[in-house]
Amino acid sequence: MNLILLGPPGAGKGTQAKMLEDKFGIAQISTGDMLRAEVKSGSEIGLRAKGIMERGELVPDEVITAMLKARVARPDCAKGFILDGFPRTAPQAASLDSMLKESGLKLDHVIELKVDDAALVGRISGRFSCAKCGVGYHDSFKQPAKAGVCDSCGGTEFSRRADDKAETVAARLEAYHRQTAPLLPYYAGQGKLKAVDGMASMAEVARQIGEILSGKA
Ligand code: AP5
Ligand code: MG
Secondary structure, eight states, X not given: OEEEEEOOTTSSHHHHHHHHHHHHOOEEEEHHHHHHHHHHHXXXXXXXXXXXXXXXXXXXXXXXXXXXXXXXXXXXXXXXXXXXXXXXXXXXXXXXXHHHHHXXXXXXXXXXXXXXXXXHHHHHHTEEEETTTOOEEETTTBOOSBTTBOTTTOOOOEEOOTTOSXXXXXXXXXXXXXXXXXXXXXXXXXXXXXXXXXXXOHHHHHHHHHHHHTTOO
């Protein structure tokens, strides 16, 4: 099963992708996480991407598509993958189409997480994650069961993303509406687009996605 989760910054793509990965054993491919790993390692791609990401702009298509192509070829994608944060532009969507065709793969669903812009800022500004294993939390919506201790790995260090400042979030939202939202009619035209209410609780969003995957919605 190959899926795209499409939605603005903070819509819950990463949260839902992780849940789907655990449930179905298909790989989450987050181009944002991959880029943050490149930045952290100080690689050539990381050095190129750092400033762009901190300004809330999009990293050039050719960098992203090369990264994606290599990632999809890895063995953990054999059962399928969930694209989280890719494609984000028309050229990326076209590259994905040809990549899938070349590999004899198909896209099963494109799931849009619909969330109001006003709610996104609150979600993003409250977000933090475990510095050791990367599991995500939120100041109001998802605290670790024991304060200061990661539920998943027991780590006690947490971090916040460099691009989660209010002014950068505004630029990321603008990039979404201008460059990524036009992909919605593109996938609707392919008959692949389904929307879920991303304003609902995490469990309810997961339930709605489950209905789509099981063919009930
Ligand atoms: P990326 O890492 O993809 O960030 P994003 O799209 O801005 O999305 P986020 O990761 O911020 O949000 P999310 O939808 O994953 O939400 P989450 O589940 O964390 O990209 C970062 C940057 O990298 C880009 O700006 C760009 O520069 C570059 N980049 C990446 N991909 C690229 C590409 N393809 N092309 C070019 N450049 C690229 O949830 C957010 C918070 O809300 C969490 O705290 C969570 O706990 C909470 N939450 C989740 N669901 C709910 C719910 N239902 N109710 C309440 N709270 C919820
Ligand atoms: Mg994410």
